[in-house]
Amino acid sequence: KAGVTQTPRYLIKTRGQQVTLSCSPISGHRSVSWYQQTPGQGLQFLFEYFSETQRNKGNFPGRFSGRQFSNSRSEMNVSTLELGDSALYLCASSSLVNYEQYFGPGTRLTVT
Amino acid sequence: GNSVTQMEGPVTLSEEAFLTINCTYTATGYPSLFWYVQYPGEGLQLLLKATKADDKGSNKGFEATYRKETTSFHLEKGSVQVSDSAVYFCALSEGEYGNKLVFGAGTILRVKS
DSSP, rough: OOOOEEEEEEEOOOOOOOOEEEEOOOOOOOOOEEEEETTTEEOOOEEEEEEEEEEOOOSOOEEEEEEEEEEEEEEEEESOGGGGOOOOEEEEETTTTTTEEEEOEEEEEEEE | OEEEEEEOOOEEETTTEEEEEEEEEEEESSOOOEEEEEOSSOOOOOOEOOOTTOOOOTTTTEEEEBBBBTTTTEEEEEOOOOOOOEEEEEEESSSSOOOEEEEEEEEEOOOOO
16 A cells, blocks of 8 residues: 655745645545644644544644645645745644554755 | 653664663643654654553564553663664644644664664
8 A cells, every 4th residue: 555645855945935735645544634843843733634624723823724635635835935934744644443643755845 | 731751862872772762741631642753854654552551552672651650651672773773753642533643852863783
């Protein structure tokens, strides 16, 4: 079974721009969560989607948003990028059976 | 709110040494507890989990026991290998659906041959 895939793997953007990251979950998994990883703040939960609905949200500003499609694929968007948004963005999917989360390789976003 | 505290690293060990990475948590209720491992340039891999008090999670020679009385979930391995060098994260689940993970800061493990 294929794992969680994220595209692109690396991204360089300029302050003020916006960016969209994509995540394809493991086949059959309907829950997708997003996390931000930085050296200073560590791993922080952004939001979780299930059946195209946001079920849970972390403490991030409204510039961070996401959505989920009917095939469970998810995207997250960051608008008006700031230097502090530079991070590794990780996506995780889970099934309804054991709620274990399986992570993708991440997208490394650099904001200049 | 809920939180996870891990011992600071880096932890440097010789091959075949015994490993302990301490993890304590603060939580309302009884969350599930996890250890994840991250190798350089990769995402997180689930190493083991425990869903209730006194449960022992184990995988690839690693073990951790859910201790409610000490609110701890320490990771142990009897004999580490160079290939175990990575960052280890302790985490708990929270939220109505248990799908929000709260992570510790991570502990870097370096194993030298």
